[in-house]
Amino acid sequence: MxxxxxxxxxxxxxxxxxxxxxxxxxxxxxxxxxxxxxxxxxxxxxxxxxxxxxxxxxxxxxxxxxxxxxxxxxxxxxxxxxxxxxxxxxxxxxxxxxxxxxxxxxxxxxxxxLIEVEGEETPQPELDFSTSAKIQAGIIQDGLKDASLVADNVRFGATEEKFIMGAESDTGSSQMELSKSSEGLKELKVQKPSKSMFNISYLDDIIKAVSSSDFIDIRLGSDLPIKLDMPIGDGKGQLKFLLAPRIEAE
Known part of the structure; x- marks a missing residue:
């Protein structure tokens, strides 16, 4: 081989x-x-x-x-x-x-x-995402850096008109918006408004897989995992991540 x-x-x-x-x-x-x-x-x-x-x-x-x-x-x-x-x-x-x-x-x-790795099945769950967006990786990186100034978690949200990343804590807040006319947003389809919160550290690690100029396909729902689909190998291959949300206390 x-x-x-x-x-x-x-x-x-x-x-x-x-x-x-x-x-x-x-x-x-x-x-x-x-x-x-x-x-x-x-x-x-x-x-x-x-x-x-x-x-x-x-x-x-x-x-x-x-x-x-x-x-x-x-x-x-x-x-x-x-x-x-x-x-x-x-x-x-x-x-x-x-x-x-x-x-x-x-x-x-x-x-x-070579090592023995347990052959654990990792079936991908069927999820009813209400939002799909195609966003430039560098924009996501900036949003994560902004959010990390005030919190450990970042909130992703979407309406029919815009995609939002933000964070809030006792020390302050941050917010980044992408409208449909924004250069960093290539596509936005929203069946109903979505909002979920995720750990910044995990997302930071994931985004390192692609260049800042690459576009990432994002699937989002309310309090659902986020799915990030990244093109690799000149678009011939794919690297996908599914990240569980952080559920906010009422």
Missing amino acids: KVKSESSKLWKNCIGAISNLIDEAAFKFTPEGVKMEAMDPSHVALVDFNLPSKSFEEYDVEETQVLGVDLIEMDKVVSRAKKDDKFVVELDEEKNRLVLKFEGASTRRFSLP
């Missing part, structure tokens, strides 16, 4: 974001592509990573391989990638290790032991 990505940036960003939430995961390499689903230990966040074979420069996987990896250790390795490095993943069956290589001005090689 051997796969090669033209750029290491995708893996560097994705593993960096996922490893902030999840310590270990099983990657399923199939002839069609690479998949991984996992839930964080506290069952607050669900991750769904899907990168089809066509998004790779080279993809040689004849039969399905399920490879358990310590994501914390993998993140240490991929963080060493340089901007123009190509990224190669190989399986060393004899040593039961995952081999990671960076090919650029030099070729650097690392190996990680």
Whole structure:
């Protein structure tokens, strides 16, 4: 088994974001592509990573391989990638290790032991979202930074005319609005007004997976989890997160 990505940036960003939430995961390499689903230990966040074979420069996987990896250790390795490095993943069956290589001005090689990862089912719940929006990642990052000045949680809300991010505490409040004419809002569909609150730290970790210029598909409801769908691999693949809400006390 051997796969090669033209750029290491995708893996560097994705593993960096996922490893902030999840310590270990099983990657399923199939002839069609690479998949991984996992839930964080506290069952607050669900991750769904899907990168089809066509998004790779080279993809040689004849039969399905399920490879358990310590994501914390993998993140240490991929963080060493340089901007123009190509990224190669190989399986060393004899040593039961995952081999990671960076090919650029030099070729650097690392190996990680494969681990047993419990094959826990992570079914995605059926949720009746009332709002869908497509928002630039950099706008979300700014809203989170603003909210973190006054609170640990941020409230997402939507009406037919605007999308809102805000926070409030004894120390103050923050609010950011996007109208349908805002450059950072590409799409807004609202069946009925929505409002939910989420932990800023989790969202910060999730947004690190994409560039500030990328647009994120967001699904929202009232006191429902938030779903963030991010394009990866030049739009050929997807990285999805489902984050549980913080229910406000009456």
